[in-house]
Amino acid sequence: MADHLLEVRDLSVEFHTAAGTVKAVQNVNWYLDRGETLAILGESGSGKSVSASAVMNLIDMPPGKITSGAILLNGKDMLKMSAEERRAINGAKIAMIFQDPLAHLNPVFTVGWQIAEMMTTHGRPRDKAAARARDLLHRVGLPEPDLAFGKYPHQFSGGQRQRLMIAMALACKPDILIADEPTTALDVTVQAQVLALLEELQQETGMGLLLITHDLGVVAEIADRVVVMNGGQIVETGNASEVYHNPQHPYTKKLIAAAPGSGEMPEESDRRGEPLLRATDLHKYYSAFHALKGVDLTIMPGETVAVVGESGSGKSTLARAILRLDDPSSGQIHYRGKDLMTLGPRELFGLRRDLQMVFQDPTQSLNPRMTVFQLISEAWAIHPEILPRKQWRDRVAELLTKVGLKPEMAVRYPHQFSGGQRQRIAIARALAMEPKLIVCDEAVSALDVSIQAQVIELLAGLRREMGLSYLFIAHDLPVVRDFADRVIVMKSGEIVEEGPVRQIFEAPRKDYTRALLAASLDPDPEIQAARRTARMELEMAVSA
The missing domain is CATH 3.40.50.300 (P-loop containing nucleotide triphosphate hydrolases)
Structure with missing residues (x-):
């Protein structure tokens, strides 16, 4: 038996450009267990998305090149598999939610057809795939899922398109879900719903969730462990609470200090005179x-x-x-x-x-x-x-x-x-x-x-x-x-x-405003846990 569901060992990735070689990932090691949420936290260009793309075999080679390492799925090195074997894994065993939904949704097909295609590609009959696609549209919070099934990507807002990507990724009930900034474009209430949905699906299926994010609030809400990356290297690891309350690396301390929402609120502005x-x-x-x-x-x-x-x-x-x-x-x-x-x-x-x-x-x-x-x-x-x-x-x-x-x-x-x-x-x-x-x-x-x-x-x-x-x-x-x-x-x-x-x-003054504020995420895992409890109580009160 493999030690972990997914394990990355000594992974290095570089890109050859006109300006020289860029070492995007350098000797990275991390693992993901079944039923666990691992967050890879870091700024743009830190290498977090590149390491996930290597898992999905999505790095363009050239100009990219994996220079060292192993990526083990249930103990088997995927870097040594054939292209056919990797295609059978992608979508069925490992699925990915991308940061930019519009770039990954085909503009000439309806969203229902695209979600169903994820399942028909892996052998599910078209009628059953369509029924599950409608169920997934409902589960990710899209209004009128039967109507949404026949629409095209451009007919949805940015947040709604991200929900479509999540529905597509969940179609085949994968063992591992890689979520690359999955809630970046979502409003706070839908973000809370989506994160709750991912947790619910984990409990149902035992799926491992790899979360790539720059949002400390998302880490506080859902992550079990955190890997902090900077300049293509891992600088700190630990559980979410340890990393937030007792950061060891200067880079981690800088990220935590930059989190918004703790400063002084501005005083009311002078609104006299002619408006702009x-x-x-x-x-x-x-x-x-x-x-x-x-x-x-x-x-x-x-x-x-x-x-x-x-x-x-x-x-x-x-x-x-x-x-x-x-x-x-x-x-x-x-x-x-x-x-x-x-x-x-x-x-x-x-x-x-x-x-x-x-x-x-x-x-x-x-x-x-x-x-x-x-x-x-x-x-x-x-x-x-x-x-x-x-x-x-x-x-x-x-x-x-x-x-x-x-x-x-x-x-x-x-x-x-x-x-x-x-x-x-x-x-x-x-x-x-x-x-x-x-x-x-x-x-x-x-x-x-x-x-x-x-x-x-x-x-x-x-x-x-x-x-x-x-x-x-x-x-x-x-x-x-x-x-x-x-x-x-x-x-x-x-x-x-x-x-x-x-x-x-x-x-x-309004319940709707209070619900938005309750759904907002705090970077402190302990405060976020209390906020989650308050949000659930508010939802129960509103539904009652």
């Missing part, structure tokens, strides 16, 4: 679906207004309507006194400098054919009055440094970065326009905690220096607590509560 932007009675219809229902919003100069709520609550629809990326069905939007709804294309083009957006999914918002330098400097080609061409290279280097990247990365393409790094590039691109208002649609949700703290401090510093305003759409409530001046809580296209950040977090 005012939206009144916004409605948005998609066929028979009423996505926005009479939403009013005011943003003052230099103010950060956060919008929170579950996936499908209308947060992103509101953001796109305000910027006229998707015109509302009715209502008014005034920016500095100008009615945006009556502006023609030429006038609206002139305002694009002032109104910028950082999208939730950087894979879709960054042109894969352009280098980072081209992506950022494109703003100055379109609006040449911003910056002379001779200053472009220095300014790109400065912006990359500000968002925690290296200037020499300007020659790379988006696919050569992790998800978190791509989001930092998107933020740098928005800052290149020197805007007055930035709409951040889950702009920091994919970032690891230390870079997230750096970017939030960067955004706050720009607000102080330049008087920037933000519409900050987020599901990460600790970040909202630290960064926002006011909070708007949305549900089903309506605003259910709004007020200063202190009032929302310390004295919420």
Whole structure:
């Protein structure tokens, strides 16, 4: 009998690039037992996803190369198996949930067909596979699963697409589930539901769960043991409570110190004077679906207004309507006194400098054919009055440094970065326009905690220096607590509560707001255990 369900021994992976050899993983050792949750914690580029990709045989070779080690499944080294043997294992024995769902869902097939295909590929009859796919859509919390079965990936929100990926991975009841940032795009209540579902499935099947994350709250909620990685190496291991309360390595201490939600909440901002932007009675219809229902919003100069709520609550629809990326069905939007709804294309083009957006999914918002330098400097080609061409290279280097990247990365393409790094590039691109208002649609949700703290401090510093305003759409409530001046809580296209950040977090008036706060994860495993108990009691009270 094998000592462990899955064991990685002395694994080293390197990539050969034009700039030289990158040692992504160096002599890594870890194991996973049946029924156990192991979290691999680390920042973007630490090697955590590369080691998981090696387990799934998903490393492109070349340019990648596994230079040493063994990956043992029930004692058998998968690195010595044939391609056919590995294909039989992937999906059936080991399944993976990827960080970027849209890049891994086929846009030309319905989601029901894609989930069922996971099972038909491994021999299950089509009718039984379809029935289980509908059951899985229900279990991961998608509304109207029979209707969702026949939809396409683009018809779902970012959080809903991640739930589809989870349903697909669970289709064959694998022995091991590798979850690469599985809740990054999910709102707090759905995140809690998904983590609870994974725990429930573990209890049912004895499945081992390998969790790759930068979120200390997720580790506190679900992990039994933690492996901390930095620079391709393991720097610390232990159970979740030991690592949080008694970290030994300086890098682990830095991660814990960067966790949001422990700082001083901002005082209520002065809302006197003329607003920078005012939206009144916004409605948005998609066929028979009423996505926005009479939403009013005011943003003052230099103010950060956060919008929170579950996936499908209308947060992103509101953001796109305000910027006229998707015109509302009715209502008014005034920016500095100008009615945006009556502006023609030429006038609206002139305002694009002032109104910028950082999208939730950087894979879709960054042109894969352009280098980072081209992506950022494109703003100055379109609006040449911003910056002379001779200053472009220095300014790109400065912006990359500000968002925690290296200037020499300007020659790379988006696919050569992790998800978190791509989001930092998107933020740098928005800052290149020197805007007055930035709409951040889950702009920091994919970032690891230390870079997230750096970017939030960067955004706050720009607000102080330049008087920037933000519409900050987020599901990460600790970040909202630290960064926002006011909070708007949305549900089903309506605003259910709004007020200063202190009032929302310390004295919420609505049960829905209280449920969101109860579902938020704390990085301290002991506090999170108490919060989990409180959440369960609240759910029982609401259901009663």
